[in-house]
Amino acid sequence: MEFDTVLEAKDFWKSYGGMMGFDIRQLYANKCKLDNSVSSFRLVCAKEGQRRPDKRDHLTKQPRAETRTSCQVRMLLKFARDIKKYVICDLELNHNHILQIPKTSHMMPSQRKISEVQALQIDLADEAGIRPKETHELTSLQAGGKDVLGYTKQDQKNYLRSK
Template identity: 55%
Template sequence: MRPGCFGLAMGVKKGFEVRKMYTNKRKSDGKVRSCRYVCANEGHRKKDKRDHLTKCPRAETRTDCQVRMGLIMDREKETYKVADLILEHNHMLQLPQTSHLMVSQRKISELQGFEIETADDAGIGPKAAHELACVQVGGSSDLSYTLRDHKNYLRAKRQREMAYGQAGSMLMYFQDKIAENPSFQYALQMDIEEQIANIFWVDAKMLTDYAYFGDVVSFDTTFGTNKESRPFGVFVGFN
C-alpha cells in the first residue's frame, strides 16, 4: 500500500492520502517487522505555535478518520500479512477530477523541472509559465503539479544556490569588508526554515555620506524583476 492509493466505491474511482504511522524494524538486519498505514485525515494536528500576527493559521484538514491498515511479517515465510484493517472513512474522498491535487500525485519530472527553470531564466513569471504548461498537456487536470508546486520548485532551487554558492560568497565578502573597516555593517533575516530571506548592508562611506547629506533618502526597487525574483532595494541619498 502506498500513499495516494485508490479504492472503488459505487463504480467511481475515489482516492485518499495515506500516511505511515509507524514502522518497527529488526535490529539484526533492519527488515521491517510491522508497520501501520493510516488515512492522512487521521487524528488532529497539534496546536500551531507560529505567530498568528505574521503567519496565517493553517486550516484544519484532519477529521480523526479511523481508516488504517496494519501489516506484520510472518517470521517463517518472511512475507507480510494484513493484521488490522478499517476501511470506513468519515470524510469525502477525492474524485478523479481532483485527484491530481493530492500531494502524493503531484510531482515534477526532470523534464518539467528543466522547462520550469528555462522559463524562469527567460524572465517568464511562474503563473504564466504554469498556464503554458497546462495548455501543453491539455488542461490543469492533466498536469502533474500545481502552481504552488511550481513556485516551491523555484524557491527550493534558489535556496540551494544561495546555500552553496551566492550566499556563502556574499557572507565571505562581508566578513572581508568588516576586516578592512569595522564600520561596515550588514544584517540577515532568516525565514522559518532558517534560510536567508532578506539581506541589508551598508559600508562606511554610506554612513558618512548620510551623516552629512541625509536630507532625503529614496528607496528604489526597480531591480525587483530580476531572474532570482528577489527585490533589490537601493537607498539613494540627495542633498
C-alpha cells in the same frame, strides 16, 4: 495482498487513495534492531487522529481550521520472513468524512508530484527568463489541462526555490 518493498506498498496506497478521493500518510514504521529493515508499518488516511492543541498561544483569535476527523481508514503491513514479502495484516476502508471527487483529487498533497521531464521544462523556462506563471500555463496546456498536469503553481515555485 503482498508487496516486495515498502515503496511498492506506499505507491499502491497512494494510487488507491487518489482513485477513492482521500489523502494518505504514513503513521509509523517499526524497524528490526538486527538488520535495520522495516518490520512493520501503518499507512492511514490523512484525516486520521486529532491535532494536538497549540500550547504556544491559547488566546488565538482565529485558530486554524480542524482538518482531522479521527478517520479509521488504515492498512497495516508486516514483513513475513518465510516468504520475504510485506503482507497486509489489518485493513479498514470505512471513512467518516466526505471524500474528494475525482475531478479535484489531483490537488491533494500526496497526489501532487513534479516529474523529471516537467522539472527539466521548468528549469529550461526559468533559465530562458520566462515567468513561472507563464511556464505553468504553457505546461498545463501541453498536458491537456491543469487537472492532468499533476502539480500546482505553488509546487512549481517551491521547486524553483529549492533547487
